[in-house]
Amino acid sequence: MFANNPFAALSATISPAAMQAYIVAMIVLVAAGTLFDIVHKGSAKYFFNNFRKSKGEPVGGGQLASIAIQTAVVDVLASGEFCSTRRRIAHLLTMYGFLLYVVSTVVMVFNYSTASVWPHLWWIGGLMVCLGGYWFWFFIRADVAAEGNSPLRLMRADLFVLSLLASVTLGLIWAWAQARGSSGSPVWFALYIIATTVLFGSVPWSKFAHMFFKPAAAFEKRASYANGTRSNLPRPADKPEQFGSARTAPRHY
Amino acid sequence: MPTFVYMTRCDGCGHCVDICPSDIMHIDKTYRRAYNIEPNMCWECYSCVKACPQNAIDVRGYADFAPLGHSVRALREEAKGTISWRLKFRDGREKNFVSPIRTTPWGSIKGPAEYAAPRPEAFASQELAHEPDSLKIDGGVPTLAATRLKRRLA
Numbered sequence: 001m002f003a004n005n006p007f008a009a010l011s012a013t014i015s016p017a018a019m020q021a022y023i024v025a026m027i028v029l030v031a032a033g034t035l036f037d038i039v040h041k042g043s044a045k046y047f048f049n050n051f052r053k054s055k056g057e058p059v060g061g062g063q064l065a066s067i068a069i070q071t072a073v074v075d076v077l078a079s080g081e082f083c084s085t086r087r088r089i090a091h092l093l094t095m096y097g098f099l100l101y102v103v104s105t106v107v108m109v110f111n112y113s114t115a116s117v118w119p120h121l122w123w124i125g126g127l128m129v130c131l132g133g134y135w136f137w138f139f140i141r142a143d144v145a146a147e148g149n150s151p152l153r154l155m156r157a158d159l160f161v162l163s164l165l166a167s168v169t170l171g172l173i174w175a176w177a178q179a180r181g182s183s184g185s186p187v188w189f190a191l192y193i194i195a196t197t198v199l200f201g202s203v204p205w206s207k208f209a210h211m212f213f214k215p216a217a218a219f220e221k222r223a224s225y226a227n228g229t230r231s232n233l234p235r236p237a238d239k240p241e242q243f244g245s246a247r248t249a250p251r252h253y
Numbered sequence: 254m255p256t257f258v259y260m261t262r263c264d265g266c267g268h269c270v271d272i273c274p275s276d277i278m279h280i281d282k283t284y285r286r287a288y289n290i291e292p293n294m295c296w297e298c299y300s301c302v303k304a305c306p307q308n309a310i311d312v313r314g315y316a317d318f319a320p321l322g323h324s325v326r327a328l329r330e331e332a333k334g335t336i337s338w339r340l341k342f343r344d345g346r347e348k349n350f351v352s353p354i355r356t357t358p359w360g361s362i363k364g365p366a367e368y369a370a371p372r373p374e375a376f377a378s379q380e381l382a383h384e385p386d387s388l389k390i391d392g393g394v395p396t397l398a399a400t401r402l403k404r405r406l407a
Contacts, residue, residue: 036301047261069257081264081307082264084266129403142265142270142285143267143280143285146266146268146280147267147270147280155282155283155285157281157286194384207285217262225320232330233339234327234328234338234349235337235349236328236333236337237328237330237333237335237351239333239351240333241332
């Protein structure tokens with residue numbers, strides 16, 4: 001089951017061209033939805049206005065490039081902006097799981113490679129998304145952990161996470177049902193397609209586009225620290241991070 | 254001086270929701286970010302400002318006493334035990350302060366629940382809780398005796 005391309009078995013009923021067209025349509029929906037979100041909310045206009053207005057010490061091109069690399073490596077690839085370890089791990093699982101899942105789906109549908117590693121990566125990615133996503137959904141979400149609301153309470157902010165979890169979960173169930181020759185697998189496939197379409201089509205209303213906005217905000221934050229404005233925040237205190245020594249107990253309370 | 258949240262900096266962690274004594278910092282339903290649901294009820298205690306790990310919360314000054322164009326921002330660094338303030342005035346002046354978060358060791362101050370419950374006769378006494386010890390007066394609390402008054406009571 002884990003070594004078989006589930007989309008290859010599906011090609012008996014749905015042509016590969018149709019599957020490929022669907023994937024292209026989803027990519028177009030994400031791009032169009034993000035652009036619509038940016039234009040509709042004016043977020044890019046306000047973001048760049050604020051960026052231009054913040055006056056501080058001039059920052060050279062080399063330093064800006066270094067900031068961009070730090071943003072990419074620390075804030076994007078390692079999700080470094082999260083201060084809570086649990087949230088960070090859950091986000092890393094979900095993010096890399098989603099990437100593995102999407103890339104392996106594209107490779108298998110477009111038949112770029114027939115290596116058996118791709119179906120394995122598809123399953124691993126899907127399971128990573130489920131692990132990180134359900135952990136976040138039931139235990140880490142602020143409206144459950146901090147507000148004390150029921151984990152079953154739904155609100156618009158849940159649209160992205162819920163549609164992502166639904167799409168991946170239903171996809172894994174469909175692949176499992178199809179591998180076992182279950183007669184219900186077309187139903188699971190239909191539900192999987194509905195959830196996937198909701199996930200990629202609801203970009204203007206969900207928080208999907210934040211995956212593009214947050215790196216820009218992280219870069220702007222690092223740039224503001226470099227040019228001294230720091231959003232008017234004070235400079236870190238000139239005190240040691242760890243008071244005391246092996247001989248004396250710390251006295252900073 | 255009600256608080257407000259910079260939604261681009263907030264990551265919806267809920268620390269401000271946990272700490273707000275007025276219970277007015279909550280999570281927005283559309284973006285899962287924090288916001289002040291009732292600025293009129295803000296205590297201006299700066300608890301949420303200090304608690305926010307992303308420094309995403311700022312405080313707005315009431316226009317009748319805080320001049321527009323000012324900025325007051327705080328940075329709490331728990332590992333260092335410091336709280337830093339940066340004040341910017343409209344005329345460009347800037348003042349910076351660094352204070353310790355506390356001057357007594359963590360755990361050295363007993364909470365109200367850790368004291369023994371007061372005896373019933375203590376409620377009839379003129380002394381308040383923890384008196385006379387907390388007053389730190391040698392010889393106990395001074396009392397006024399009628400015999401020591403210059404004018405005798407009728």
